[in-house]
Amino acid sequence: MLTSSRRRFLFLSTSGLVAGGAAHAQASSPAALLEPYYRDLEHEVALPRAPEGPQLAPETEITRFAVGSCNNQEGDQSFWQGIASRDPQLFLYIGDNVYGDPGWDGGADLGSLRRAYERLNGHLEFQEFRKTVPMHTVWDDHDYGFNDGGTVFPFKRWSEHIYETFWNAPGDVRGREGVYHARTYGPEGRRVQIILLDTRFQRSPLVPPPPGQTLPVNGRYVPDSSADAQMLGAAQWAWLVEELAKPADLRVVVSSIQVLSDAHLWEGWELMPRERERLYAALAARKGGWLVLLSGDRHVGGIYRKDVPGAAKGIWEMTASSLNRPNASNAEATAREPDADRQGMCVGDANFGEVAVDWDAREVTLTVCRTDGQPLVTRSFGFAA
Secondary structure, three states, rough: OOOOOOOEEHHHHHOOOOOHHHHHHOOOOOOOHHHHHHHHHHHHHHOOOOOOOOOOOOOOOOOOOEEOOOOOOOOOOHHHHHOOOOOOOEEEEEEEEEEOOOOOOOOOOOHHHHHHHHHHHHHHHHHHHHHHOOOOOOOOOOOOOOOOOOOOOHHHHHHHHHHHHHOOOOHHHHOOOOOOEEEOOOOOOOOOEEEEEOOOEEEEEOOOOOOOOOOOOOOOOEEEOOOOOOOOOOHHHHHHHHHOOOOOOOEEEEEOOOOOOOOEOOOOOOHHHHHHHHHHHHHHHOOOOEEEEEEEEEEOEEEEOOOOOOOOEEEEEEEEEEEEEEEOOOHHHHOOOOOOEEOOEEEEEEEEEEEEEOOOEEEEEEEEEEOOOOOEEEEEOOOOO
C-alpha cells in the first residue's frame, strides 16, 4: 500500500504539472523521479487484468465488425448484449473505454484509473463479451489521463503500463511509446487492414481562444496551424506511412477523435489543420485499398462524407459514441450541430457502430445502432479508391 507521506510527496512534486488539467500542464516531466517510484509500485499494487479474449485468425474473411467508445464503468452495461446481438466478428473499443479521471487526487499512482478498470472488470456483461468476441483497443483522454489530455501528461508511461496490462497488449504495442497498432485479416483480394492511431501520447497542447473571443461554433479551442502542433509524433507518422504501404483491399483507420468534421471546435483533427492535411496526404499516397475512417469521443454518433484532396470519391467516416453516456436526444443533437458533411441525423442516443463488407458486391455499409442493436442511421457506398 502507498503511505500517505509518499503519496503527498509525489503529489506535491507533480501537482504543478497537472493541477487544473491541460491548461496548467507544463512540458517537462519528472521522469527521473517517477521511474524508481514506479518500479517499487509494481510490487505494491496488483494491476487489474481483463479476461483473456479470443483471437481472430489472420486468414479470417471479415464481413461484419462493431465499434464503440465512451463507457462509464459506473453506468449500465447492457449495451454489451446489444452489440453481441449483431453478431460481430470483431469489436473495436476505441477510447474512453473507462473513465479514470473522476475522483483522481493528482497522485502519480493513478489510483482512480486502476479502480476504473477494476470496476469494468467486475461487470459480468463485460466479462462475457470479452470472452466471446475478439477485440482491438485504443485509448482516448479519459482512459489515458485527464480530459482533453495530451503529451504533457507526466504520468503517461504508467498509464500506458496500466492499459497494456489490463488489455494484455501484444509485444509490438508494449515495445513503443503509445498504444497505436495495426492488423490485417483475410485472403488476398479480401484483406482488411485495421489501423488504430494513438492521438494522445504525443499530441501537443490544444489552444484556447484569446480572452473575450467568441467561437463561431460550439467548442472550447481554436485551430493551431503552427509548425509546433503535432497529433501523432514523428515515430507514429513514419509507422503509419509504412503501414499504408502494405497490401490491403480495405483499410479501416481508427482515430479516437473525429477527423472530417469542421462543424465544432471541440477536440478533433480540425484543431490542427496542418496535421490533418498531412493525414489526408498520407491516406492519398496509400498503396491501394479502399478506405473508411472510424472515430469516437463526441458523445454523439453520425456518418460523414467529405471531399478531400487525393480522394476522387471522397472519404467516409463513422463516429460511434457514447456507449452509455448520452447527453442529448437525436433531435437535440442534430439541431445543435449542423454539418454539411454529415449524412443523416446526429445520433444523441447511446450507440455503437457497425461496419459490414459485401465482398461480392464490393460495398461497405456503415450503421450507427442504438445500444439495443436497433439501426438508426445507415449509409452504403461502393469501394472507391
